[in-house]
Amino acid sequence: MLVNWIAAKEPPAWLQNLKRKVGTWTGSLQPMEYEFRVWALKGFEILGTNAAPAMPQLIEALEKGLGEDEAVHALGLIGEPMWETAYELANGKRDARLVGVGAFLLGGVGIKAEARREILFRLTADREPVVREIALMALAEFPNDETERMFRQMLLSGDKKKIGMGAYGLHMGGKSAVRILVDAYDSTTNNLVRREVLAAFSTRDDVRNMRRHAASPFWSYQQKIEFFRNPISEIRSFAERDQDVGRVWSAVRERVLAG
Numbered sequence: 001m002l003v004n005w006i007a008a009k010e011p012p013a014w015l016q017n018l019k020r021k022v023g024t025w026t027g028s029l030q031p032m033e034y035e036f037r038v039w040a041l042k043g044f045e046i047l048g049t050n051a052a053p054a055m056p057q058l059i060e061a062l063e064k065g066l067g068e069d070e071a072v073h074a075l076g077l078i079g080e081p082m083w084e085t086a087y088e089l090a091n092g093k094r095d096a097r098l099v100g101v102g103a104f105l106l107g108g109v110g111i112k113a114e115a116r117r118e119i120l121f122r123l124t125a126d127r128e129p130v131v132r133e134i135a136l137m138a139l140a141e142f143p144n145d146e147t148e149r150m151f152r153q154m155l156l157s158g159d160k161k162k163i164g165m166g167a168y169g170l171h172m173g174g175k176s177a178v179r180i181l182v183d184a185y186d187s188t189t190n191n192l193v194r195r196e197v198l199a200a201f202s203t204r205d206d207v208r209n210m211r212r213h214a215a216s217p218f219w220s221y222q223q224k225i226e227f228f229r230n231p232i233s234e235i236r237s238f239a240e241r242d243q244d245v246g247r248v249w250s251a252v253r254e255r256v257l258a259g
Contacts, residue, residue, distance in 0.1 A: 003057040005040035006074060007066035037070045044077040045216050052081035059085065062101065072101055076108045076218035083109050090119050096128040103131060107138025108221040117142040124150075136165050137225055143173035152180045160192060167196035168228050171204045178256050185249065194249075195239040201252055202235040203228045 001015060022039075044051050055078065061071045075082045086109055089102025103123050106116045120142075123135035139147055147169060155166030167184075170177040185197040203224055210220035227233065239245050 002040040002043045002051075002074070003054050003061060003071075005036040006058070006070045007061040007064075008037075037067060041070055041073055041077065044074040045219070048077065048216075049079050049081050051078050054078070055082060055085055062098065072104065073218070073222060076105055076222065077216055079216075079218070080109060080111050083111055087115075087119070090123065096126075096131055099123070099126070099128070100131045100134045103134045103138050107141045108218045110217060113142050117144070117147070121146075133165070136169060140169045140172050141221070143170070143177060145176075148173055148177050148180065151177075152184075155180070155184050155193065155196070158190075163192055164196045164199075164228075167193075167200040168203070171200040171228075172207070175259075182253055182257060185253075191240065194245075195236050198235050198239045198245075198249070198252070199228060199233060201256060202233075 004015070044054075051074075055075065058071045058075050061067055075085065082105060086102050086105035089098050090106055092099050092102065103120060106120060109116070117139065120135045120139045124132055124139070126132050126135065140151075151166045151169030153166070154162040154169065157163065157166070167181065170181055173180075181197050181200055185194050188194065206224055206227060207220065210223060230236075238248075
């Protein structure tokens, strides 16, 4: 039933009747399809790993282009059972779109970090730009010396397309990653670098808050990527216009270096 809501398939008569009742309960005589998709995702979040039998149907919906975004998020909300599915998609050759989906899912599944890092590193050299970008965003979830060196080079590259990715790639790292971000801010007058470093620390702080309040780690993973990629986010607007940015940076710097 939840997959059908996501894929917007024609439901049986009993389900159409249920939709009408739900519409009455929620005060909407004709609920929109997106409402049912949202409710379906909430259902997958509640079911978690118990929804694993739905994975083949979700992949079928993906392949047919039915409710693609929701199908991906539903797979992520299922959690660890979707490891094999994510692995197969990321290692596929026939469809760059599905390879990108696999890379995205690998960033959100909570097992086999080394295996995921190996696959994602390989995908950062993929011929498709969208696959490379997704793989880099997912790699941020598995910081180590190798990823930190790579993201540091991107942050300091002077390339507008790479700077933001480099900052995001370091936001989950340990003391050395924090030190790289601080040094990058202190050693430049490039406002883009400074904005992205502040956005990375803001995202680092958001992660802690989301982990405290979000029911599913995958929601946090998906949401923080959206927050960071927002070009008009609050922290970027502040860093660009506010006269107090220097004072705020001093406070941020002091706190992050103190742990």
